[in-house]
Amino acid sequence: PWLPLEDDRVRRLVEARGPKEWPKLAVAFNETLDEKDQRTSKHIRDRWTNHLDPNVNRDPFTVAEIEIIRGAQRRMPNEWTKIAALLPGRTDTQVTNFWTNTIKKLARRALK
Structure with a gap:
């Protein structure tokens, strides 16, 4: 720590x-x-x-940001640095974690 x-x-x-x-x-x-x-x-x-870094937005992703991530992920799969560049104040780690966690949640729901 x-x-x-x-x-x-x-x-x-x-x-x-x-x-x-x-x-x-x-x-x-x-x-x-x-x-x-x-x-x-x-x-x-x-x-x-x-x-x-005080310039990093640590708020939950907005609906608009989620739509940008979805569209960008379709166009350039797993290019997290490039996708994060479309979202001012977001890091590639934030975007990666958001996407991975969202996919895991959807997969768990599908398996129920």
């Missing part, structure tokens, strides 16, 4: 350097930490993108 102190550290680093060059951000993040407490660049990027 991430500590509030770690979240603050990620926020400060991204504010200072921008949300890019995650390996360099990871080096700065880990500078004063014991090896057992260090985070990888992927962990840091995922934490920022999926939990901390």
